[in-house]
Amino acid sequence: MLGCRMFRRLAALLALLLPLPIVLPAYAQPAGVPDCTANVDLAADGGLKVGVVYRCRSDAPITFSAASETAATHVMAFYDGAGRPLQRSSTFWRVQPVNGMVEARYRLDLMAYAKDLNSPTEAIARGGGVLSLLEGWLLEPRGLQHLPVIDIHVKAPSGLQFTSGLVRTGDTWRLQGTPVRFAGYSVLGKFALQDIAVPMPGSLRAGQAPQERDGVLRLAVLDGVSEQGRADLADWVRRTAEAEWNYWRGFTADRLMLGIVPRVMPRSVGFGRTVSGGGATIMLEVGEHVDKRRLYDQWTLVHELIHTGMPYVDNRGTWLMEGAATYVEPIIRARAGWKTEAEAWKEWIDDMPRGASAFDVGLRSASGQQNYWGGAIFMLLADVGIRRATGGAKGLEDCLGGVLWSGLDATSRISVREFATACDRATGSDVVSELVQRHYARREPIDLTALWKRLGVAEVNGSIVFDDKAPDAEWRRMIVMGPADRPLPRVKLPWQS
Numbered sequence: 001m002l003g004c005r006m007f008r009r010l011a012a013l014l015a016l017l018l019p020l021p022i023v024l025p026a027y028a029q030p031a032g033v034p035d036c037t038a039n040v041d042l043a044a045d046g047g048l049k050v051g052v053v054y055r056c057r058s059d060a061p062i063t064f065s066a067a068s069e070t071a072a073t074h075v076m077a078f079y080d081g082a083g084r085p086l087q088r089s090s091t092f093w094r095v096q097p098v099n100g101m102v103e104a105r106y107r108l109d110l111m112a113y114a115k116d117l118n119s120p121t122e123a124i125a126r127g128g129g130v131l132s133l134l135e136g137w138l139l140e141p142r143g144l145q146h147l148p149v150i151d152i153h154v155k156a157p158s159g160l161q162f163t164s165g166l167v168r169t170g171d172t173w174r175l176q177g178t179p180v181r182f183a184g185y186s187v188l189g190k191f192a193l194q195d196i197a198v199p200m201p202g203s204l205r206a207g208q209a210p211q212e213r214d215g216v217l218r219l220a221v222l223d224g225v226s227e228q229g230r231a232d233l234a235d236w237v238r239r240t241a242e243a244e245w246n247y248w249r250g251f252t253a254d255r256l257m258l259g260i261v262p263r264v265m266p267r268s269v270g271f272g273r274t275v276s277g278g279g280a281t282i283m284l285e286v287g288e289h290v291d292k293r294r295l296y297d298q299w300t301l302v303h304e305l306i307h308t309g310m311p312y313v314d315n316r317g318t319w320l321m322e323g324a325a326t327y328v329e330p331i332i333r334a335r336a337g338w339k340t341e342a343e344a345w346k347e348w349i350d351d352m353p354r355g356a357s358a359f360d361v362g363l364r365s366a367s368g369q370q371n372y373w374g375g376a377i378f379m380l381l382a383d384v385g386i387r388r389a390t391g392g393a394k395g396l397e398d399c400l401g402g403v404l405w406s407g408l409d410a411t412s413r414i415s416v417r418e419f420a421t422a423c424d425r426a427t428g429s430d431v432v433s434e435l436v437q438r439h440y441a442r443r444e445p446i447d448l449t450a451l452w453k454r455l456g457v458a459e460v461n462g463s464i465v466f467d468d469k470a471p472d473a474e475w476r477r478m479i480v481m482g483p484a485d486r487p488l489p490r491v492k493l494p495w496q497s
Contacts, residue, residue, distance in 0.1 A: 035148035042156040047111035048189045050137045054104040062102045064139035065092040074113040078106040110137050120261050120283055121273055127223025128190030131259045134183040150175040162188050163218050165257040165279030175278050182277030187220040187259045192230050194219045196238050198251035202405040205249045215254040224262030229290035236295045239491050243336035244305045246488045248401050252309030253280040262288040269298035276410035280308035296338055302329045309404050311412035313419050319366040323375015334480050337490035341480040342464040349459050352377050362443035385431035387475040394427045402426020
């Protein structure tokens, strides 16, 4: 576990150090009336180009800011509403209002921008398509007195497409409640697009009325894999989504965009990153030669989908977000029937010692692998504590699901203590708040050897051995596979169907 897996965990940490989505408060707006509209035209003349006409209601000047110097240099032309060319200052253009309206027109060479960056975390080109953060091609309007609501109308000629994680009505995509720079990923140009229906968050809970509509997982696959490879990827994504919604009792988001980037690499699945400010979006690398059997041995997609069911936790809450995704990932795969209970426990016994030092410094000061495995230890403590406090009626899945169902989804931003309060409300206990006080506010150490002994789990000669007479064995038996009286349906693998 210290080899490739640690490498991948470290790669995920590096992505976390990039700018993360900050969701700011939404301001009251007249119903259905945006502050700005952006009419977007896609063209494939000599490489993918984006033409944008911005119109914003404002009596004051507005600056339209590029994400970076690299993005600014790929703006081919910029005009005001009267057609006058404007020069940029640093990375922005300033436009004066006319009769309460600011209008700006520009054209950007998106293909050249993506090829210059060649970064899956920011912008990357494959064939005639580009995966890019929205900020890579949509300039940020600044100067309004509040965070603007922006309606984006996309016009694409035959053969070109657009998708993102934003709310969509017809050809209009609405950005609300977050700046452009934190609005997540988009995919433009030539690519394979498929909408996968998913159950709405919380809709599979016992006693829920039939859902009025489905959620949607927008799957966008850039060029680089065969037709059969695309079919295998789509089937893998659908089955993985099913494994997630069985655990969460509904999907992790009412809408989600997953952009897949094929790359030349020895692994079936590479690096993934989730950005959820304007709606849940995931970027995921896959090997260009798709081996469908190997896909189901990979953890990355399950891990990233867990992030899309959780709010962004600030105030040094990385350990909470990464710890939950690290801990829950093998549980979801085990409950789907893709790994055994013993394999999940072996992973934890082998890897959790890497996070024990986080408790010595306090989770507030966790860094590197401490965030992943220290956070995972915290989640194990919470899982056991919740089951003990509720007599086995609830577990960590009720905490995570309850937070999501309360409205604190991936586009939300909250503190560690607010997350703990929402979790405890969902489970009817004070377990998580007490653990936060002990291990986040203070620095109480953890004795993993004693924890394994209480749970009745040990590794002997490389094999996992369970002791059902241990003090917490009753709760341990529920953790990986769930309570015996509430079994989850297995998700068949393609060769089992």
